[in-house]
Amino acid sequence: MQGLVGKNVYGTNGREAGEVRNLLIDRSGRVRAVVVEWGGFLGLGERQALVPVERIRLGANQNDRAQLNMTREELEALPRYDSDRVAEYGRERGWGEGLRLYR
Template structure:
């Protein structure tokens, strides 16, 4: 009898796990891309129907070999060198500032100094940055900026600029 109860309990647990792994039906207004169709272009993936009665869950397309990055983690850009006009290194990404609505408000670029001494943070518009891929590496380009422009720009203290950083 113990064996039967144990087997029944195990079967119940396993069927529950199998059910949890099945895909939920699409909510009204949301569809998954059909097999073999092209994935959305960078920036076009929105929360499937967003919060307009649909699910807040987002499905992003898988990366395509040799294609420009459609998505990347903000952490991937941390300490990434930024190349300006004439393909010279002009600084490195210190952080990314997000607005309350989720858009990128600015990229914090660290410029100047030597071995961490005398550096300053400068806010740069995200639209001034181009993301490129070289092999498996991300390369950040700012073709309208030079090192001199960043060195002459006013630096910011992020601790006084952002909420909860003091």
């Protein structure tokens, strides 16, 4: 999963939906969510959301596309990611304490 950071993700329609910016990993080392960024121009107006790791599928090879198993509308409807709330995400979603970012 670590090879996922920096990869573009593609929606169910085959179009690019965003880029993986970070992974949220629990204390045991399990990836719990993926921070996907989309939109914006020249660093302005970008949006980020936490996507459950179950909604991302990787191909068999490192060079394969990452498939986002949701529509763009579903992605945009997810709550916005806030890097100051990482510990809260772990508590809110039942992932426990010690949640951290992998960049």
